[in-house]
Amino acid sequence: MTKAEKTLGSVANYVDERTGAAAWMKKNLTKVFPDHWSFMLGEVCLYSFVILLLSGTFLTFWFDPSQREVTYEGTYAPLQGLKMSAAYASTLHISFEVRGGLLMRQIHHWAAIIFMAAIVGHLLRVFFTGAFRKPREFNWILGVGLLTLGIVEGFLGYSLPDDLLSGTGIRIAEAIIQALPVVGSYLAFFAFGGAFPGESFIPRIFTVHVLLLPGAFLALITIHLMLVWYQKHTQFPGPGRTEKNVVGYPLMPTYMAKAGGFFFIVFGVIAFLSAVASINPIWLYGPYTPGQISAGSQPDWYMGWLDGLVRMAPPLETHAFGHTISWNILIPGLIVPGILFTGMALYPFIESWFTGDKREHHLLDRPRNAPNRTALGVMSLTFMMVSLINGGNDIIATHFSMTINQIMWGTRIGIFVLPPLAFIITKRLCLSLQRADRDLVLHGTETGRLLRLAHGEFVEVHAPISAEKAWTLTSHEQLPALELSETDSRGVRRPGGIKNKLRLRLSKAHAVAVPKVSADDLKEIEHH
Amino acid sequence: MSNEIEAIQDPGLPAHVHREADVDPIAEKRAERQVAILFAISALGTLLLIYSYVFVPQDLFIFVPVMGDQNAHQLGLGLGMAISLFFIGMGAIQWARTLMPDTEVVAHRHEFRSPENEREDFVKTVKERAGTAGLGRRSLIKKSLGAALGLSALTPLLLLRDLGPVPSKELEKTSWKSGTRLVTDPGNRPILASDLEVGAVAQVLPAIAEGTERALSDIGKDAVLLIRLRPSDFQLTPEKFAMTHDGIIAFSKICSHMGCAVALYEQQTKHLLCPCHQSTFDVTRGAKVIFGPAARPLPQLDITIDSEGYLIARAPFSEPVGPSFWERNSQ
Numbered sequence: 035m036t037k038a039e040k041t042l043g044s045v046a047n048y049v050d051e052r053t054g055a056a057a058w059m060k061k062n063l064t065k066v067f068p069d070h071w072s073f074m075l076g077e078v079c080l081y082s083f084v085i086l087l088l089s090g091t092f093l094t095f096w097f098d099p100s101q102r103e104v105t106y107e108g109t110y111a112p113l114q115g116l117k118m119s120a121a122y123a124s125t126l127h128i129s130f131e132v133r134g135g136l137l138m139r140q141i142h143h144w145a146a147i148i149f150m151a152a153i154v155g156h157l158l159r160v161f162f163t164g165a166f167r168k169p170r171e172f173n174w175i176l177g178v179g180l181l182t183l184g185i186v187e188g189f190l191g192y193s194l195p196d197d198l199l200s201g202t203g204i205r206i207a208e209a210i211i212q213a214l215p216v217v218g219s220y221l222a223f224f225a226f227g228g229a230f231p232g233e234s235f236i237p238r239i240f241t242v243h244v245l246l247l248p249g250a251f252l253a254l255i256t257i258h259l260m261l262v263w264y265q266k267h268t269q270f271p272g273p274g275r276t277e278k279n280v281v282g283y284p285l286m287p288t289y290m291a292k293a294g295g296f297f298f299i300v301f302g303v304i305a306f307l308s309a310v311a312s313i314n315p316i317w318l319y320g321p322y323t324p325g326q327i328s329a330g331s332q333p334d335w336y337m338g339w340l341d342g343l344v345r346m347a348p349p350l351e352t353h354a355f356g357h358t359i360s361w362n363i364l365i366p367g368l369i370v371p372g373i374l375f376t377g378m379a380l381y382p383f384i385e386s387w388f389t390g391d392k393r394e395h396h397l398l399d400r401p402r403n404a405p406n407r408t409a410l411g412v413m414s415l416t417f418m419m420v421s422l423i424n425g426g427n428d429i430i431a432t433h434f435s436m437t438i439n440q441i442m443w444g445t446r447i448g449i450f451v452l453p454p455l456a457f458i459i460t461k462r463l464c465l466s467l468q469r470a471d472r473d474l475v476l477h478g479t480e481t482g483r484l485l486r487l488a489h490g491e492f493v494e495v496h497a498p499i500s501a502e503k504a505w506t507l508t509s510h511e512q513l514p515a516l517e518l519s520e521t522d523s524r525g526v527r528r529p530g531g532i533k534n535k536l537r538l539r540l541s542k543a544h545a546v547a548v549p550k551v552s553a554d555d556l557k558e559i560e561h562h
Numbered sequence: 563m564s565n566e567i568e569a570i571q572d573p574g575l576p577a578h579v580h581r582e583a584d585v586d587p588i589a590e591k592r593a594e595r596q597v598a599i600l601f602a603i604s605a606l607g608t609l610l611l612i613y614s615y616v617f618v619p620q621d622l623f624i625f626v627p628v629m630g631d632q633n634a635h636q637l638g639l640g641l642g643m644a645i646s647l648f649f650i651g652m653g654a655i656q657w658a659r660t661l662m663p664d665t666e667v668v669a670h671r672h673e674f675r676s677p678e679n680e681r682e683d684f685v686k687t688v689k690e691r692a693g694t695a696g697l698g699r700r701s702l703i704k705k706s707l708g709a710a711l712g713l714s715a716l717t718p719l720l721l722l723r724d725l726g727p728v729p730s731k732e733l734e735k736t737s738w739k740s741g742t743r744l745v746t747d748p749g750n751r752p753i754l755a756s757d758l759e760v761g762a763v764a765q766v767l768p769a770i771a772e773g774t775e776r777a778l779s780d781i782g783k784d785a786v787l788l789i790r791l792r793p794s795d796f797q798l799t800p801e802k803f804a805m806t807h808d809g810i811i812a813f814s815k816i817c818s819h820m821g822c823a824v825a826l827y828e829q830q831t832k833h834l835l836c837p838c839h840q841s842t843f844d845v846t847r848g849a850k851v852i853f854g855p856a857a858r859p860l861p862q863l864d865i866t867i868d869s870e871g872y873l874i875a876r877a878p879f880s881e882p883v884g885p886s887f888w889e890r891n892s893q
């Protein structure tokens with residue numbers, strides 16, 4: 035036994051003598067984690083959050099969250115002598131005088147961007163593989179909550195430096211609050227401590243950005259991970275993998291080393307991006323003043339889709355009885371995102387309602403084997419992409435020498451036409467992939483070798499696929515659509531006729547599939 | 563699993579394939595060396611970081627191919643940190659992949675729902691306990707508790723009341739009064755009509771008393787754009803035309819959509835464009851919206867000149883400037 039092993043042994047002993055947790059800890063140290071590249075997306079979320087905590091804390095040591103007016107006297111010559119807020123001046127100070135300060139700002143901002151990208155990637159993985167099904171619905175809702183908080187936290191973060199770009203973002207946020215019917219102007223005055231921009235907003239969102247929301251994140255992430263731990267990770271179908279087991283590597287040491295190492299890799303990659311790729315060079319924008327603006331104003335990407343929706347909204351306002359309702363702000367800024375996010379949060383329940391499937395699922399779906407769900411996902415993604423593209427319409431217009439008019443009309447039409455189109459194409463694609471799987475199992479792979487038959491015909495030799503592969507391609511179940519009659523068992527008409535019809539239609543759409551290889555199919559093949 | 567007979571049977575976990583380092587001591591030593599080298603590269607990264615922090619001045623720029631001129635201090639710190647972190651990660655993962663156990667293990671999973679009797683027992687207990695509190699029967703308690711809880715939720719709302727003043731008429735007012743001089747921004751100089759040539763644009767603010775400071779919240783409502791066209795270019799109603807002076811027309815610079823500064827003027831088309839969401843306003847037609855999400859023209863300021871020939875406001879804005887709000891009378 036080496037010295038290190040002995041030391042660790044005594045630590046384990048010490049801990050147990052004070053907690054009596056030996057059995058519990060042993061079980062957890064040998065806990066099994068399945069391995070798949072897509073399972074790392076969630077890890078990236080966690081690690082970039084830790085990086086945000088570390089780099090953000092560094093920034094708080096110098097950042098002065100105040101809108102008090104100061105005269106800039108730092109080292110950045112072009113702005114010397116200019117009046118600006120203390121927040122902006124201190125961000126300049128971090129960027130130019132604190133050694134490593136600019137690097138930390140860049141790390142913080144890159145980590146935020148990667149954090150959001152990883153959340154979205156992780157969410158898509160969970161959606162397309164059906165990992166949100168029972169018993170994991172609650173974790174799905176937590177995930178949607180984390181995504182929403184992330185968008186808010188990121189927005190508040192890049193609003194802090196109080197430069198011309200971020201101030202414009204705050205102006206737009208204020209207009210959204212102000213547009214709320216009845217209470218809007220009151221809420222806006224409360225939030226800003228008076229007329230926009232006032233001197234209260236940045237100190238207030240600072241507290242929210244560094245205390246309130248990080249606390250909420252920590253709480254939600256903790257519950258999220260405890261549930262993953264307790265419910266055990268899902269796994270992809272494959273040989274030896276069933277609904278009743280988990281196959282993978284034990285936590286100690288293999289998974290620990292891999293996951294721990296991966297943290298450093300994520301941190302290293304973010305540090306590299308921050309070293310070579312400039313992000314948010316606030317000194318180029320100048321201090322915020324409501325009378326000016328920098329051309330090509332762009333929010334961070336995770337806000338871009340909202341901006342795109344606002345840009346494409348039709349110029350609709352209701353003017354009646356001395357009141358104004360801005361549909362051009364409410365619809366793209368609140369109503370559409372509200373519907374999208376609520377629908378997303380509720381999807382696990384909607385799906386289990388129309389499939390009637392109330393069982394636990396621990397084996398993941400291959401996306402092609404749930405064509406309807408996959409198509410729905412691609413459809414939503416297309417909606418987001420069209421919005422995102424319109425959010426950058428000015429940039430795209432200058433790069434691709436189009437007019438903003440063309441892009442705007444393109445996306446205004448595209449937002450209605452493209453998502454349904456994406457749905458249809460994806461569903462077809464899934465079904466042809468299913469057909470390809472079926473052919474593969476029945477006829478094997480093409481070898482490229484030709485064989486001349488006795489009567490002169492050439493045929494290509496097919497090699498049968500391995501038993502493991504055949505199992506992977508056929509182990510999924512194909513549930514039939516629900517059958518609900520109009521009347522119940524006693525011949526009484528069921529209540530909620532439309533609801534039932536909808537349920538049956540959804541269930542039928544969901545059950546569409548290319549029948550997988552059956553025992554009869556195989557027998558038939560053998561006879562040939 | 564479905565209850566029909568599966569055509570293809572589960573072949574079970576594939577047998578474990580040994581890695582080189584599992585069976586060959588030389589390969590094992592080699593793997594160990596590789597891991598150590600990765601950790602050593604990381605240490606070099608930290609040295610680069612320390613060197614850059616201590617010795618590279620913060621204002622030194624160097625030329626890097628592809629990237630152009632780069633701040634050497636910043637680049638050295640960043641690359642040093644990236645290398646030091648990345649290779650710790652690579653080392654750990656290489657270690658795990660080559661030398662730590664890679665045999666897949668199987669753990670069993672049990673269904674989460676408890677056996678029928680346990681669950682029924684639990685549900686029954688919950689029901690019984692709730693029953694002993696009389697939750698269903700004592701409606702007086704239930705209602706008063708509901709009312710008390712609901713009322714107590716007002717406390718935080720009330721305590722947040724002092725976050726800001728009520729808007730009263732703030733959103734409807736600007737600093738422009740009848741007779742206020744238009745002054746340049748920046749500079750605060752009064753403007754003669756002849757200062758503006760045909761085709762020119764200027765950002766102006768209302769004159770303020772000597773020695774006073776402008777609050778940003780005032781600029782957010784007062785900012786005005788002056789544009790000079792030929793009087794014959796306008797297609798305005800007589801009232802709106804009367805608000806111009808010798809081809810000079812004045813609009814609020816605060817976008818009627820969401821309040822961004824409407825800063826881009828295209829001389830050829832005589833259009834004003836808001837960079838935020840590209841609402842486009844036609845200057846010749848009184849800033850009528852011709853494209854984009856804005857629903858109202860930019861409010862026009864009635865201007866004329868005073869006895870000294872300086873541009874002044876003849877009257878305050880006749881409607882609120884900036885984005886809409888519930889109380890806004892937009893008729």
Ligand code: HEM
Nearest residue numbers: 086087090091093094097143146188191192194244248314
């Ligand atoms: C999920 C969590 C977080 C996200 C998405 C996020 C995002 C951001 C973003 C995008 C910025 C703008 C950076 C720039 O370009 O200047 C920012 C600024 C800032 N953040 Fe965060 N942040 C997070 C957590 C934190 C935490 C936990 C702290 C502190 C404990 C923090 C402290 C700060 C400070 C002080 C600034 C302003 C300084 C500056 O911009 O240089 N952040 N944040």
Ligand code: FES
Nearest residue numbers: 817819820836839
């Ligand atoms: S703020 Fe001007 S177009 Fe939206």
